[in-house]
Amino acid sequence: MQGLLEGKVVVVTGAGSGVGRAAVRLFTDHGAKVIAADINKATAEESVRLAGLQSDQAKAVECNVADPASVNAAVAAAVESFGRLDVMYNNAGITVMPVPGIGLRKLIDTPHDDMRKVEEVNINGVIFGCQAAIRQFDAQDSGGAIVNTASVAGMMGYGGVLYGTTKGAVVQLTRALAIEVAEKDIRVNSVCPAGMLTHYSGMDPDSPHAGQIKESMGKAHPLGRSIDPADTAAAAMFLASDLAGNITGVNLPVDGGLLAGRKVGG
16 A cells, blocks of 8 residues: 555654654655654654654754744755655644642643743744745645644643643634635644643653553543554544545544543443
8 A cells, every 4th residue: 555645745843752753753654755843853863763764754853833934944944855845744732841749730820931832832833834834835836734733622621721722722723724725725634632641741651650641541531541642643644645635624633532522430
């Protein structure tokens, strides 16, 4: 079977860990050429190395998604390295660090600086990625695909007030932008994972307690297991692929059934 992204050029932000790292491996396995973009270039380089990729398959670049010039440079790197852009995967995201021994930080206790940082990455970073991609698609006189990483936290009360608010913005951005650019044959969708163990949340997936944390997360999902970063990357790959050629404006849950409701007796 030919790869689902055969011949496509993709920029993945937040490529240095978690979903982004899984996406670099999965997308290239399916034939894409990838710009692995991360604010920490060394971690993006590690994602490329761990996937066993050569320079003609993937290139790591430094990218601060809160800086539009940096996002534009990542798209320019795709064009310079691989000749074009077909898919923009706006995956980078952060959250407010939990309070040790307590858990999620309440809105009333969240410092303004923390609010600003989360908003700049989770909202503005996605907007800047969309803008850069649309400009390049226009320059190529081509359509294209944009995939955003939102969250079930943007669709229900989950994961903290500030984080959920920013992800709710991504959910609505995805819907509204899909309508705005449809006439250009640009598709815009998002993936919405539920409980997932990644570095962004201040938890260490490699810690000795990771199994216990994942088990606890999984109990909230009807399927009984936490979301793996590869699950989210796979959903993003589908939305980026030609299999989803007539799908736009969709916020796709990757949530083990969480949004469907509770199990009977749960």
